[in-house]
Amino acid sequence: xxxxxxxxxxxxxxxxxxxxxxxxxxxxxxxxxxxxxxxxxxxxxxxxxxxxxxxxxxxxxxxxxxxxxxxxxxxxxxxxxxxxxxxxxxxxxxxxxxxxxxxxxxxxxxxxxxxxxxxxxxxxxxxxxxxxxxxxxxxxxxxxxxxxxxxxxxxxxxxxxxxxxxxxxxxxxxxxxxxxxxxxxxxxxx
Amino acid sequence: xxxxxxxxxxxxxxxxxxxxxxxxxxxxxxxxxxxxxxxxxxxxxxxxxxxxxxxxxxxxxxxxxxxxxxxxxxxxxxxxxxxxxxxxxxxxxxxxxxxxxxxxxxxxxxxxxxxxxxxxxxxxxxxxxxxxxxxxxxxxxxxxxxxxxxxxxxxxxxxxxxxxxxxxxxxxxxxxx
Numbered sequence: 449x450x451x452x453x454x455x456x457x458x459x460x461x462x463x464x465x466x467x468x469x470x471x472x473x474x475x476x477x478x479x480x481x482x483x484x485x486x487x488x489x490x491x492x493x494x495x496x497x498x499x500x501x502x503x504x505x506x507x508x509x510x511x512x513x514x515x516x517x518x519x520x521x522x523x524x525x526x527x528x529x530x531x532x533x534x535x536x537x538x539x540x541x542x543x544x545x546x547x548x549x550x551x552x553x554x555x556x557x558x559x560x561x562x563x564x565x566x567x568x569x570x571x572x573x574x575x576x577x578x579x580x581x582x583x584x585x586x587x588x589x590x591x592x593x594x595x596x597x598x599x600x601x602x603x604x605x606x607x608x609x610x611x612x613x614x615x616x617x618x619x620x621x622x623x624x625x626x627x628x629x630x631x632x633x634x635x636x637x638x
Numbered sequence: 639x640x641x642x643x644x645x646x647x648x649x650x651x652x653x654x655x656x657x658x659x660x661x662x663x664x665x666x667x668x669x670x671x672x673x674x675x676x677x678x679x680x681x682x683x684x685x686x687x688x689x690x691x692x693x694x695x696x697x698x699x700x701x702x703x704x705x706x707x708x709x710x711x712x713x714x715x716x717x718x719x720x721x722x723x724x725x726x727x728x729x730x731x732x733x734x735x736x737x738x739x740x741x742x743x744x745x746x747x748x749x750x751x752x753x754x755x756x757x758x759x760x761x762x763x764x765x766x767x768x769x770x771x772x773x774x775x776x777x778x779x780x781x782x783x784x785x786x787x788x789x790x791x792x793x794x795x796x797x798x799x800x801x802x803x804x805x806x807x808x809x810x811x812x813x814x815x
Contacts, residue, residue, distance in 0.1 A: 460797070462694070462695055462696070463694050463695070464694065464796070464797050464800050465694055465695060465696060466692075466694055466800065470761055470764060471768075473761060474789055474790075474796045475795075475796040475797065478789070478795055478796055482793070490750075490754070491741075493750075493753075493754045493757050493758070494737075494741075494750050494753070494754070496757045496760075496761070497750070497753045497754075497756075497757045498730070498733055498737075499730075500657070500757075500760065501657060502657065502726070502729045502730060502733065503653060503654045503655065503656060503657060503725045503726050503729055504653055504654075504656075504698070504722075504723065504725055504726020504727075504729070504730075505696045505697065505698045505699065505723075505726065507696045508696065508699070508723050508726045508727060508730075509726055509730045512726070512727050512730040512731055512734065513730050513733070513734050516730075516731060516734040516735070516738075517734065517738070520738065526735070530731060533727065533730070533731050533734065534727065537723060537726075537727045540695075540696060540699075541695070541696070541699050541719055541723060543694075543695075544693065544694050544695025544696070544699070544700060545695070545699070545703050545715065545716075545719055547693065547694065547695070548693055548695065548700060548703055548704060548707070548715070549703075549707060549712060549715060551693070552689060552693070552704060552707070555689050555692065555693065556685060556689055559688055559689055559692055562811055562815060563808065563811055563812075564692065565811070566807045566808065566810055566811025566812075566814075567804050567807040567808050567811065568692060568807065569773075569778075569807050569810075569811075570778070570781060570803045570804070570806050570807030570810065571800065571803045571804050571807055572771070572772035572773070573769075573772045573773075573774050573778050573779075573781040573782050573803070574781050574782065574785045574799050574800060574802075574803030575768070575772065575800075575803075576765060576768045576769050576772050576774060576782040577781060577782030577783065577784065577785025577786040577789070577799065578785060578786070578789065578796050578799060578800075579761065579764065579765050579768060580762070580765050580782060580785075580786040580790075581785065581786040581789035581790040581796070582761055583758055583761040583762040583765065584786060584790040585789070585790050586754075586757070586758045586761065587758055590754075591754040591755060591757075591758060592754070592755055592758075593751075601751070605751075605754070605755040606755070608752060608755040608756055608759075609755040609756070609758060609759045610759075611756075611759075612755065612756040612759035612760060612763075613759035613762060613763055616759065616760055616763045617763040617766065623760050624657060626756055626760065627753055627756055627757070627760075629756075630752045630753050630755070630756035631749040631750070631752050631753045631756075632749075632752070633752045634748045634749050634750065634751045634752020634753065635745060635748050635749050635752065637752070638748040638751050638752070
């Protein structure tokens with residue numbers, strides 16, 4: 449049952465999300481692309497780009513889009529797909545919310561304690577690894593083109609990748625501007 | 639205007655006007671909640687920020703529900719969380735409906751062919767900044783490397799990495815004290 453699967457999967461994504469934003473991408477990708485095949489690698493990458501250019505947290509954006517697409521691909525009508533989108537989005541929120549209400553007072557008192565500090569001492573570096581994994585998993589033929597099939601696309605993709613990396617890391621160009629520039633380059637060249 | 643309506647409108651505005659989400663929302667939230675509405679003092683806001691970073695869940699949603707909860711109890715929390723998520727859900731739904739019929743369009747595909755490598759770079763770039771905030775040194779740099787390898791090369795679920803890192807840190811703290 450697709451609705452139950454969406455609920456369960458996005459509840460899991462919500463509760464195991466520490467550090468927010470991009471940090472959860474590898475988790476979403478693992479569940480949505482690798483395990484359930486609700487989205488292709490290409491679609492997933494496109495959603496990250498769309499998320500950067502629309503309001504709201506990336507986790508909600510991914511949940512909404514995946515919920516809609518997954519239900520539609522199962523052959524349900526559009527209204528059911530809209531329902532799936534809303535369900536997936538709320539699934540991300542509900543459990544952390546209950547947890548927050550029940551433990552926030554305790555955490556407020558103890559967030560400087562040694563135990564909490566030592567847990568985050570290893571959790572934070574691990575989350576950097578999660579983020580790196582998300583980037584590595586997206587360095588695929590689907591996103592960069594196949595070097596033997598279409599060497600031109602592959603070389604140009606590498607060039608766009610380096611250009612974007614330098615632009616955002618060294619020159620702090622806003623992600624939306626970067627995405628628009630690269631999209632325009634794609635339109636003009638391909 | 640009642641506090642609930644005010645809460646809803648304020649968080650919907652914050653959710654709707656911060657592109658990219660997450661940490662981009664912090665300065666906007668601070669301005670609205672602390673400076674304009676005087677709902678919280680600066681120190682209270684900073685405390686909530688630290689706790690939101692260390693509780694599971696989406697950062698922006700955590701912040702909104704925390705602040706709502708503090709002002710108006712459980713109802714306030716629900717209003718805050720839903721209001722900050724609403725603009726995101728609506729805009730992506732519209733895009734999803736639109737995108738389903740246009741994604742096979744030649745020009746859309748060309749545009750995204752250019753965008754995809756850029757996205758990968760945009761994900762990789764903050765790694766280095768995050769490495770600094772996470773206080774990664776020569777001594778603990780094996781943690782992110784092992785996690786990234788396990789996930790990307792061996793298909794291990796990121797959930798196991800998070801659990802292992804949390805429990806490992808807890809035990810390390812207990813043993814070394």
